[in-house]
Amino acid sequence: MTTNNNLTTSWGAPVGDNQNSMTAGSRGPTLIQDVHLLEKLAHFNRERVPERVVHAKGAGAHGYFEVTNDLTKYTKADFLSEVGKRTPMFIRFSTVAGELGSADTVRDPRGFAVKFYTEEGNYDLVGNNTPIFFIRDAIKFPDFIHTQKRDPKTHLKNPTAVWDFWSLSPESLHQVTYLMGDRGIPATLRHMNGYGSHTFKWTNKDGDGVWVKYHFIADQGVKNMDVNLAAKLAGENPDYHTEDLFNAIENGDFPSWTLKVQIMPLEDANTYRFDPFDVTKIWSHKDYPLIEVGKMVLNKNPENYFAEVEQATFSPGTLVPGIDVSPDKMLQGRLFAYHDAHRYRVGANHQALPINRPRNEVKNYQRDGQMRFDNNGGGSVYYEPNSFGGPAEVPEHKQAAFPVTGIAESVAYDHNDHYTQPGDLYRLMSEEERTRLVDNIVAAMKPVELEEIKLRQIQHFYKADPEYGTRIAEGLGLKVPQEVK
Ligand code: HDE
Numbered sequence: 001m002t003t004n005n006n007l008t009t010s011w012g013a014p015v016g017d018n019q020n021s022m023t024a025g026s027r028g029p030t031l032i033q034d035v036h037l038l039e040k041l042a043h044f045n046r047e048r049v050p051e052r053v054v055h056a057k058g059a060g061a062h063g064y065f066e067v068t069n070d071l072t073k074y075t076k077a078d079f080l081s082e083v084g085k086r087t088p089m090f091i092r093f094s095t096v097a098g099e100l101g102s103a104d105t106v107r108d109p110r111g112f113a114v115k116f117y118t119e120e121g122n123y124d125l126v127g128n129n130t131p132i133f134f135i136r137d138a139i140k141f142p143d144f145i146h147t148q149k150r151d152p153k154t155h156l157k158n159p160t161a162v163w164d165f166w167s168l169s170p171e172s173l174h175q176v177t178y179l180m181g182d183r184g185i186p187a188t189l190r191h192m193n194g195y196g197s198h199t200f201k202w203t204n205k206d207g208d209g210v211w212v213k214y215h216f217i218a219d220q221g222v223k224n225m226d227v228n229l230a231a232k233l234a235g236e237n238p239d240y241h242t243e244d245l246f247n248a249i250e251n252g253d254f255p256s257w258t259l260k261v262q263i264m265p266l267e268d269a270n271t272y273r274f275d276p277f278d279v280t281k282i283w284s285h286k287d288y289p290l291i292e293v294g295k296m297v298l299n300k301n302p303e304n305y306f307a308e309v310e311q312a313t314f315s316p317g318t319l320v321p322g323i324d325v326s327p328d329k330m331l332q333g334r335l336f337a338y339h340d341a342h343r344y345r346v347g348a349n350h351q352a353l354p355i356n357r358p359r360n361e362v363k364n365y366q367r368d369g370q371m372r373f374d375n376n377g378g379g380s381v382y383y384e385p386n387s388f389g390g391p392a393e394v395p396e397h398k399q400a401a402f403p404v405t406g407i408a409e410s411v412a413y414d415h416n417d418h419y420t421q422p423g424d425l426y427r428l429m430s431e432e433e434r435t436r437l438v439d440n441i442v443a444a445m446k447p448v449e450l451e452e453i454k455l456r457q458i459q460h461f462y463k464a465d466p467e468y469g470t471r472i473a474e475g476l477g478l479k480v481p482q483e484v485k
Contacts, residue, residue, distance in 0.1 A: 009036055010043070049310065050345050051100040054145055055111045058094035059189060059242040060309035061249055063298035065089050065116055065259070071293060074210050074263060075202035077322035079118035080293065090115045090355065091298060092312050093189045093245070097148040103234035104241035105225060107184040107440070109175075112194030112216065113314040114296070117359040124318035125214060126338070129186065130179070131195040133279045134172040136413060138333020144169070160449045167456040170418040171280045173464060177422045180440045182433055185230045187223035188244045190255035198316070199264075199277050199326040203400045211264040211276060211326060213283060215290060216257040227440065249301050256297040262288035274415045277328040281421055308355045313342040321397040329413075347371050363391035423464035434471075442475030451478070459484040 007015045015036055022034035032038070052058075065087045067080055079087040094111035095104065110129040115122055135144055147165040151158040166172045178184070186192035196214030203209045225233075233240045248255060262283050269276050276283060302308035315338030316331060325331055342350045348369035350356055365384050367377055381390040429437065441461075448454050454476055462469020462484050473480045 009039060052094075052345065053341070054096050054148075055094035055113075056100045057098050057102050057104065058092045058111065058309060059245050060090060060092040060302050060305075060312060061245060061298040062088070062090050062300040062302070062308075063254070063296060065294055065296045067294040068258075069292045069294065071261070071291070072204065074204055074212070075322040076205045077118070077123070077202070077320055078120040079116055079123065079320070080322075087119075088117045088359065089296065090117075090308070090312065091296075092309060092314065093241070097145075101238070103238035105185060105230040105233045105238075107179065107227075107230075107444075109179060110186060110189065110192060112192075113312075114194070114216075115312065115314060115318075115356075118320055119360055120320045121360060122318050122356075122358045123320045123323060124314045124316065125196050126314045126316045126334075127194050127196045127214065127216075129192040129194055130175060130183070131197055131213075131215070131282050132175050132178065133197060133330060134166070134175045135169060135330070136171055136278050136280050137329045138337070140169065141330075141333065141337075159444060159447045160453065163445055163448045163457055164450070164453050167453050167460065170460050173418050173422040173460050174280050174425065177425050177437070177464070180444065181425075181429065181437045182224040183222070184440070185225040185227065186241075187225045188248075189241050190220045190245065190248060191218055191223035193218050193222060194257060198279055198328045198331040200331075201324040201326055202263075203322055203324060207400050209266050209324075209400055209402075211266060211269060213262045213264075213288075215260045215262070216296065217260060217290075219256045219258060219295075227436075245298075246301055249298055254297050254299045256295055258295055259293040260290035261293055262290060264288050274417065275413055277326050277331075278413050278415060279328055279330045280418070307353075311346055311350070311353050312355050313338070313346055313350045313353075315339050315342070324399060349373065365390070418460070419463040423468070426465045426468045434468075438468075438471045438475055441472055445472070445476060454478060455481050 007018055009015055018036075021037045022031045023029065024031060030037070065079070067083050067085045070083055071080055079085065092111065092113045094113070095102065095106060095108045096111065097108055098106060112127045112129050114125045114127075116125070135141065144165060147158070147161040150156060151161065166176055183192070194216035199211050199213055201209050202212045237243065245255075262285070264272070264276060264283065274281055316325070317335040317338060319325070325335065346353070349372050351362075352372075352374050365382055367382055381388040384390055426434065426437070445454055445457065455478060458469050458473045458476070458478065459481055461472050462480050469480050469484070
């Protein structure tokens, strides 16, 4: 076949004219038989896939992960099996609430979604830049996100809804305190940590398990952005973080993170002072110190934003042998939500797209579906069990058995101390940090329409730390309600 630079239709035929539609005479009308025009307009109409319902605005990069510490006594995960082992990876950073075109420098958690292309399949670690979350049961997520998105009548952000929900969901206080503090607006995507947030389970070759939490510590250090600069940049350069990441990588200034883990023996989960699967809590670093695992380096920008960043699909359910989930109720809900979102947003065969497909060979009996663009298993055997040497299961990678107990019912976590950890976080802050935190909260709560909501929220701040609650009340020109004192 000869190679040339011919413009072609999507079916490969040379295009004769890409500047002038075919018309009856120079004044038209336009002829419907200009099939190239029809195809071009029709394809254009379909250029957008639905944006992610949360985490719509994002930036991605390629890189690698290198093991620096031998943790094989805890996990048989192949990509962690040897010091020095390198695994290619892709990361997508994102804001949560804004739309695809929204500003980068807003106060919001940042998504920190990592895809490791391991030799035993893809492993996705779909975390945030905060170690905790606003709620701890998946059933509350759609309501929570409604309050973060636009009001259905005004199509504006609605602070009354935000604080109404938070004040009625006191488990959010820890994450609210974190978000309203300095870390709520990172200086750049390179200057923030990432967290797996949930508890996961690691299992070693002997089938012994431990609970694990992930921390990606930014080697660049953590730096945050002043609120006034953030507001200015949101107007002047809404893509500031996206641009910063792209330029850093383009200029060879490769950002990196050190991955560390906290390890908890399985039995400790039964006796720890709170439920360690509750994603609104952090584990004390004194009880479970950070242990180094390896280094993640971002060294290559995507070639094509849509193909690589927009079409990337991450799920906390994309796991490899040696890494399993925990009973965390949020994590359990996410195991359904993500691939469901991908099937809706990208399509039934989203796993086979170049950015998503594993680097090892996929061999299974799944066939067909919309946009099946690989060879669909060719003529190979398409059912199991079979007598034709089709791919067979690997018994040693059967999930380690685990005990389950209890009565099935819709029930809350039984630990309801929503105040100690947010209070500790407040007390950890310097006076300047506390002042900025209080100023941010007061500014955010001022527009709340009902005083009742403000008073309810003030009580939560007060219960975390009397000074915290009192300062917010004063800032809002209100008094701490008597019943909480
Ligand atoms: Fe997500 N989340 N989430 N989330 N999330 C999505 O997945 C969801 C949660 C996170 O760059 C969606 O493909 C539910 C916690 C990141 O592509 C959706 C619950 C954490 C990203 C979804 C949570 C996250 C998402 C939107 C409560 C941090 C972006 C479209 C049970 C630990 C990934 C999509 C990317 C994206 C659902 C809570 C992080 C709808 C139901 C907790 C980083 O499926």
